[in-house]
Amino acid sequence: MIIKAHDLQKTFTTKSRKGPQKVEAVRGVDMEVAAGEIFGVLGPNGAGKTTTIRMLTTLIRPDAGRAVIAGHDLLKEPAAVRSKLGYVSQAGGVEDTTSARAQIMMAAKIHGVADAAGATADVLERFDLTEMADRPGRTLSGGQKRRVSIALGLVHNPPLLFLDEPTTGLDPQNRANLWDRIRQLRESGTSVLLSTHYLDEADALCDRLMIVDHGRVVAEGTPAELKREVSGDVITLRLDDPERAAETLKPLARETRLDGDVLRVYADDGEHTLPALLRALEEQGIKLSSIALDRCTLDDVFLAKTGRSLRDTGAAA
Numbered sequence: 001m002i003i004k005a006h007d008l009q010k011t012f013t014t015k016s017r018k019g020p021q022k023v024e025a026v027r028g029v030d031m032e033v034a035a036g037e038i039f040g041v042l043g044p045n046g047a048g049k050t051t052t053i054r055m056l057t058t059l060i061r062p063d064a065g066r067a068v069i070a071g072h073d074l075l076k077e078p079a080a081v082r083s084k085l086g087y088v089s090q091a092g093g094v095e096d097t098t099s100a101r102a103q104i105m106m107a108a109k110i111h112g113v114a115d116a117a118g119a120t121a122d123v124l125e126r127f128d129l130t131e132m133a134d135r136p137g138r139t140l141s142g143g144q145k146r147r148v149s150i151a152l153g154l155v156h157n158p159p160l161l162f163l164d165e166p167t168t169g170l171d172p173q174n175r176a177n178l179w180d181r182i183r184q185l186r187e188s189g190t191s192v193l194l195s196t197h198y199l200d201e202a203d204a205l206c207d208r209l210m211i212v213d214h215g216r217v218v219a220e221g222t223p224a225e226l227k228r229e230v231s232g233d234v235i236t237l238r239l240d241d242p243e244r245a246a247e248t249l250k251p252l253a254r255e256t257r258l259d260g261d262v263l264r265v266y267a268d269d270g271e272h273t274l275p276a277l278l279r280a281l282e283e284q285g286i287k288l289s290s291i292a293l294d295r296c297t298l299d300d301v302f303l304a305k306t307g308r309s310l311r312d313t314g315a316a317a
């Protein structure tokens, strides 16, 4: 395990007109991240993602709980923990007036990299930034800036990289490009913890993830496990005799639901259920006008665990 955290908690106290106000940002988070995986923290705005990452990167001290990161105790050996990780904040942190090269070189020196110029050139090349490396930060596009901010977090070649909402605000092409680069990091042996409120991103990119809401973990597993846990696949059928079809298909499904002339059949493994289902309908002489097979999405998982849709929180894509 590259991260093993237990019962992390953080409460902020803010001043308001009514006196001090407490915000329980993180209320007891457990987390295990294996070396070499892309681990996602998925949740709506204010769920506690950034606060969790800031605790794990030693930027703020947890009120309670403990963690071991890359073999070092978070509370007892914060400097050793820091030397093992790269951190790219939600805001990015690329400066306007100096060049990408100068900023990355500075980061390399701060981390004590022996050949700072060489390491900077390498990471610029890896992120296709060599061409614009000597232009001031403000002249870079959004996607280029995001790549510079990741290069800043990677120049000392840490085994573990934290990315706080790395693709927010990027267009689909830049997003896909960044997903590929994050996958390449995994291939080169870097473990990645990223936060996101995009369901499709968590689904496509993460080996495992946890879903957080109001500072608590509501679910954890691989995207496939999480989806299987909730409802598997759904087959939507339109047919000439839906009542009789429902009776016929009941033994083949986990659940059937009739809604007007639409019949929904829930199955653990839709692809394998489909042929048997079609055969049964044919044997009964029931005519089919349309059929669709859909996978349950992570939003169904969030809905099942919290009673709300992640889409309704205004956070999801």
Ligand SMILES: Nc1ncnc2c1ncn2[C@@H]1O[C@H](COP(=O)(O)OP(=O)(O)OP(=O)(O)O)[C@@H](O)[C@H]1O
Pocket (backbone or CB within 6 Å): 012, 013, 014, 023, 024, 025, 043, 044, 045, 046, 047, 048, 049, 050, 051, 052, 090, 197
């Ligand atoms: N320094 C702080 N002082 C007071 N409250 C804070 C502070 N930082 C975070 N909070 C509060 O803690 C809660 C969790 O915030 P956090 O930034 O961790 O959420 P998040 O999941 O990263 O959200 P987003 O997706 O919007 O980035 C929020 O209610 C936030 O207002």
Ligand SMILES: [Mg+2]
Pocket (backbone or CB within 6 Å): 049, 050, 051, 090, 164
């Ligand atoms: Mg955040």
